[in-house]
Amino acid sequence: MPEIKRTRAREKQQDPNKPVTEELVVEDVVEVKPEEEVSVEVERGITVIEREWKPKTELGKLVASGEITNMDQALSSSRPLLESEIVDQLMPNLESALLTIGQSKGKFGGGKRSIWKQTQKKTKEGNKPKFATCVVVGNRDGFVGLGYGKAKETMPAREKAIKNAKLNLISVKRGCGSWECGCNEFHTIPFSVSGKCGSVKIKLKPAPKGTGILAESQVKLILELAGIQDIRSKAFGQTRTKINLVRACFDALKNITKTKVKSI
Numbered sequence: 001m002p003e004i005k006r007t008r009a010r011e012k013q014q015d016p017n018k019p020v021t022e023e024l025v026v027e028d029v030v031e032v033k034p035e036e037e038v039s040v041e042v043e044r045g046i047t048v049i050e051r052e053w054k055p056k057t058e059l060g061k062l063v064a065s066g067e068i069t070n071m072d073q074a075l076s077s078s079r080p081l082l083e084s085e086i087v088d089q090l091m092p093n094l095e096s097a098l099l100t101i102g103q104s105k106g107k108f109g110g111g112k113r114s115i116w117k118q119t120q121k122k123t124k125e126g127n128k129p130k131f132a133t134c135v136v137v138g139n140r141d142g143f144v145g146l147g148y149g150k151a152k153e154t155m156p157a158r159e160k161a162i163k164n165a166k167l168n169l170i171s172v173k174r175g176c177g178s179w180e181c182g183c184n185e186f187h188t189i190p191f192s193v194s195g196k197c198g199s200v201k202i203k204l205k206p207a208p209k210g211t212g213i214l215a216e217s218q219v220k221l222i223l224e225l226a227g228i229q230d231i232r233s234k235a236f237g238q239t240r241t242k243i244n245l246v247r248a249c250f251d252a253l254k255n256i257t258k259t260k261v262k263s264i
C-alpha cells in the first residue's frame, strides 16, 4: 500500500534514529478504508456476476442438465458440493449477512465492532495488512451456511467468504421439541444440542411459540437465516471471540442432523 510507505518516509525525514511506531502505521491503514464504504456494501448484499457457467464436477453436471432440481437432492446425493454456482442455480432467493468478527479503532481505547478482522504481517518493505470476514447465507427456511474469507483487500475477502458459505450449506432439521408447546410445527429445534469451537461452547434448547430468539446478536443472525423462530441459548467460554462463537453455533446446528433419533 502506498499510504504506509509514505508515512514511513516522512518519519525518516523528521528523525532518522526514531523507530516507526505501531500506532502511526495502524492509523493510516484504517484511513485507507473509510466507514461509509463498508456500510454501503452491507446494504447491497450479494453481487451477482453474470458469467456462463461450465460445470466441472459430477454434481454440477447433474444440476446443469436438470436431473437434480432442489437442494435436498443435491445434499443427499453423496457427491461433494464443490461449485458455488450449484447453490446459485438451485436457491436463487438466498440471503446473506456479514458478521462482526473483528474490531476497528474506537475512541478512548476501546475497539469498535467491525465486520473486517484486520491483521498485519511485518516485512522488510513494511506492514502488510490482510482482511478477513465471516458471512452467513440462508433462505430463512431450513438452509444455512457459514463461510470465512481472507484476502489483501476487503472486497475479495468478502467474495471468498460468500463462496465458502455457499459451499458449507447445510440443511437444518426443525420441529417442536418444547414440552411447553407440543404443537408439532416447524418453529424451533427438535431437541437440545450443543456445539463447540475453541474454548467456546454453546447450548441450544427448544422453546415454545412466541419466545423469539434468545441469543447473542451474531448468533441470532445465523438462527434467523436458518429459519428458526423460537429458541433459547446459553454460551460458555471466551464468547467475545466472535468467530469462535459463530462457529460453535454452526457446529451445534450441524449436530442436529448428526444425532440419530430412534422413532418410537
Ligand SMILES: [Zn+2]
Binding pocket: 176, 177, 178, 181, 182, 183, 184, 185, 187, 208, 209
Ligand atoms: Zn411448538
